[in-house]
Amino acid sequence: MSVAGEQNQRGGINVARLLMSFGPLLFLAALIVVFTVLKPSFMDPINLFNITRQISITGLIALGMTFVILTAGIDLSVGSLLAFCGMVAAVVAKGGTANTLSLSTSGTQGYGWFAALLAAVVVGAAAGGVQGLAITRLKVPPFVVTLGGLTVFRGLTLTISNGGPISGFDASMRWFGTGLIGPVPVPAIIFAVAAILCHIVLRYTRYGRAVYAVGGNAEAARLSGLRVDRILVSVYVIVGFFAGLAAFVLSARLNSSEAVAGIGYELTVISAVVIGGTSLFGGIGSVGGTVVGAALIGVLQNGLQFNNVSSYTQSIVIGLILILAVAFDRWLKSRVRR
């Protein structure tokens, strides 16, 4: 290979790299332009902050899901786990299942927001860990284990709440859902900080690189001396942790934990990750992509609602645009490689 060839190749790769990460981003930008043209008030800061707040819940889970999918795994239980952790947080925050309905709490009987947050993330991480162990020890595929988890956690949630919601948290807890720091909603800040941390972990730590390695080829990773099983368990702990964190934020935002929360979230979350360019076969992907994927879905939903598009048409448009966004990304990549 000649020197000229090499340089060219390198240059090619850099441009490719740039555009590859920009594929979904370009698409997102195009969407924003379209919606702004349709209705300029789409760009109103209030609306933009609404969108950031809205994507923060599924976005947080999508961060954890990125780890899981990078290992070629999947977690279908996140929606149910979110409901479960939210219910646990509510029980802790209210000091029991009694008095579940008062919308304004004096905050005297409960254990406070910190205990609630802790309970949510610990339960989430533990539940994820149990699923991870089932995957690695019992050798049951992640799809099956977490599909089981999906129904088990929903059943547990309904059992502890007896079907009803638990509502009414104190102001300090509610701040995590509804508060602002300057003009920025607190959930959006939590999401941003979490995304940056996840990016650093995946890109700049040995652990993160090991996650990619396991997803790239688990057998080769094992032969290279990585503790594959531990890494697999850890990613389910991480996604469980984020489901717990998202549950806490959602409960704080709604001032209520509901047994029916999070139904169908697994598909939204996985979409965000996949649209962001992470391969379901593992080893390829990034946190940045996931954030863009989550934003794309959020902007699409908000923009269509903003224009009061009928819900039937919304379904059709959202489905087509998801496919188009990914098709565009593939097309761009194949062009750039030439």
Next chain:
Amino acid sequence: MSVAGEQNQRGGINVARLLMSFGPLLFLAALIVVFTVLKPSFMDPINLFNITRQISITGLIALGMTFVILTAGIDLSVGSLLAFCGMVAAVVAKGGTANTLSLSTSGTQGYGWFAALLAAVVVGAAAGGVQGLAITRLKVPPFVVTLGGLTVFRGLTLTISNGGPISGFDASMRWFGTGLIGPVPVPAIIFAVAAILCHIVLRYTRYGRAVYAVGGNAEAARLSGLRVDRILVSVYVIVGFFAGLAAFVLSARLNSSEAVAGIGYELTVISAVVIGGTSLFGGIGSVGGTVVGAALIGVLQNGLQFNNVSSYTQSIVIGLILILAVAFDRWLKSRVRR
């Protein structure tokens, strides 16, 4: 390798084979024994036929899904496609969207059951084909294409039905859902015949061989002269066809096509396939396994309901048993391999 060794290995493999295909079956048998002991009337022929009728809808789709998963693909759109095809069948059967609610039709304005059936399966197969083309031509992963399909087909269904159901078919059409041949429900017979045909196709035809090859190693399949893209498209056509057939049977059984039909079916259907031992990574699996998987889920639901287990507990038990059934299967296989 000594001659003794060879013989030994042969023996080993045969026992392994037997037990491998019997893993989920053993588990199913155990479940049936447990439920019969708990409540002997579980074995009442009427109940057993009820179960066969109940599993026939998702079972039919699971047959098609087996083809898809054997190629390492997935189809999340089946639930929505079922609703869509059901609505199309209803429109054809009733000769339009007018007069949608009369439960008893004179049958004069419609085009009859055959046209309805034909419309359902043709539309299903065509929709599957379009998705298959998006997968092979646009190079968008099956997960994304069919996730898009999931929302698109639901939106289309709602659009043609304007949200409401279309009800009331003539007796000849209803026979496919509620009729009996001897003591056996017609849907169960349709399912059984379809399962046998699928088994023959996958096991004894060159097309079936090609499906396994494409799933086992797509690149090697291409270099062996298989038209990989065509085969990929074909499996989505097949699953679409079965979604259409299932839709027809379901509409006939309920005497109604609903816009909300089939929500969440994708997970039930994929569970049946995976519990039956088909690998989500392609190349491994069988129709027999899928039938057992579908039966296992059906028996579990019926048995728990039969014993008046509370609905919340049902969720928990079903989730755990799904995981256990697959874990048992893996354990058995690993034992046999030693």
Next chain:
Amino acid sequence: MPTAEAASPEPILLAVEGVTKHFAGVTALSDVSLDIRPGEILGLLGENGAGKSTLLKILSGVMPPSSGRIIFDGADYQPASPQDAKRLGIVTIYQELSLIPTLTVAENIFIGRAPTGPLGLVSWRRMEEDSRAIIARVGLTIDPMTPVSALSVAEQQLVEIARALSLKSRLIIMDEPTSALTETEVQRLLSIMDRLRRDKVAIMFVTHRLEEAAAICDRMTVLRDGRLAGHLDRDNGPIELPAIIEKMVGRAASELYARPAQRAIAGDIRLSVRGLRTVRDPEAPHAIVLDGVDIDLKAGEILGVAGLVGSGRTELARAIFGADRIAAGTITLDGRQIAPASPADAIALGIGLVPEDRKHQAIFAALGILPNFSVASLGHFSNGFGFMAERRERDALAGFRKMLSIRMASAEQAIEGLSGGNQQKVILARWLARDPKVLIVDEPTRGVDVGAKTEVHQILVQLAARGIAVMMISSELPEVLAVSDRIVTMRRGRITGQMQGVEANEEKLMELMALDRQDAKGQAR
């Protein structure tokens, strides 16, 4: 530390005592014992399926033995995972490459031990620089930030070797590290091994190229059918190839490369390629691009294609086979111009290709031997209604099993469970079953043992004798010299020379393979 043997200056580093390993009914190893000392290169030889890789996998902690004992450095050694082996300084180069395709070369080299900077964060810059130096040791000049999936098999092999060499090791286990390499790289590796020997590293070396083994090994241990067939020691004079072969196969050695003297081929031109150019494939951006290749292939001849790694031989084969897109040029088969747009087209026209990367491009690992065998001839083995004619299929497989002496338990057995050489024979059988007009074989004996290699050569010769035009790409010059009627050499996507087989020798070929034709310079892309 107590010494095991008085005569030896070095204590035994690793001793295997009576190790046995069973798989689902197969006994892969039976009561095998051997030992190795620091600063020693031990050759581990045997036919395909003799149990070499199995033994090495046990040593590197991939799987436990069924029974027997291993002693490392004087202590009982029972690794539970490759990690345990690594910690003790036992480093392995696996036969089936163990790189992670989605990661870059640099990351693969530093897997699990990436250099970190402040805050314990991975330093990508240092990783790139250090890995550039590490791969340079084995003569690789690719960009370390290239993903491994874009490398050829040979390059991957070199990366894997480079990685192993960069680890602190006391014992290096090499399972066929040279199978994908050409002479130059092999020589470089052998000299590196020699240096390691002087640094008192112990090396266990598996190869099917006996010349290499004879050149570098201090001692050899030979396995046959999972049992110890004997030890050979250089101290008692140089190790002769026939002696090794006799131990391996259990009978007196037949002639290596048993090609009858090259016949003058007078067949018609069957395949003719003119001005063939390929485009850069977006899926494989680093692949060599063919730059105007002219080549003729006559019925009944074996055309050897020689070249260094990256010379474009594989690309030529793929282009003819319709697997890659062609930018310009014509291909003529039996006087008719053809333009295969896919392998399916090429196959229908009577062209076959045995690809170089068996694992990724040829075998269906989880499927049985029968479907692996018949996948390219489904039409042939099925009736008009599309149903498989299994009886015929099985009979055909049984015939090839005998002809190629494939060691297998049953037609249902997963091909994964076969040794590499036997897998290769099944792939050959896949194409023989089609009875092609033109058969292109890319590294046909990669990982195939001497006995089977001779068989493969004989098969190729027989095919040619039947009038089939055979194009054989091989990185093993002795092999090219032994079977080819005519030989062409390639470099950078161009043909650099050709000669009759009888006129050729290694020196001449090496010279042509390294030759940059004047007009090839400066327009390599």
Next chain:
Amino acid sequence: AEDKLTILGSVPNLGFPFFVHMLNEIKAEAAAQGVNLTESDGQNSATKQTADIEAALVQKVNAIVISPLDVNALAPAIEEAVKAGVPVVTIDRRVDGVEGILAHVGADNVKGGEAEASAMVAAFPNGAKIFHLQGQPGAGPAIDRNKGVHNVLDPLKDKYQIIFEQTANFARAEALSVTEAGLAANGKPDAIVCANDDMALGAMEACAARNFTDVKIYGFDALPEALVAVRDGKLAGTVEQFPGEQSRTAVRIAVAYAKDKTEPKEKLVLLTPIVIGKDNLDKAERIGETK
């Protein structure tokens, strides 16, 4: 001792508090009547509810009390029960076209939607700008309630404009997001009409966040949580359909018939849905649960 009677109590979806309450009331009344109860949760699937009925028929239950998920799709299963001689009483949603149903006890969702919209109209005699949050597309109650709302508002289009109409799938979190988008796009409305209480509570949070405390928000179902919000003046009203009363009446009718073939006095018991506001909180069935 004589065998106790067994009845099947089936509701469409125990994921929703409304139906949990319904089943609880069925349970309580069954206990009071001294009969065994087999519970069934349709899990939002017509096939599941059908399967439950089929299983119950095999077990030879003496009567069936059911709130069908979908009036058309459940008709064949109910027909089968009638044919098997098992008395069926339907609650809440009425199955047309099946002969021989013992009785129906219900409050029409269309009527409820009409009541909800009428209450809103009454609150804004001079007209209003309205957001309308609809239920899950295709679901029976969503269709009926939507119909009721439009029955009232469509003729008054000039004064009462629905400027924003979206589904929030009966879910609180979605209602919150959708309302946020609606507020950003259209500014403050005068009223928000929602197809259930969960969505009303979600819309309430969205308005609270923007400090739009004077938007009148209407819910549906009169869940305790909504009643609290009505009491506190955060919701303007919610529609009460008396599900508990419906359930208990249905069980009484079914058990009476199963015991000694007592025909019900009326085959059709229709409770008129009312809108609960701050002033008539005491009329709410579940007001006791808000203490």
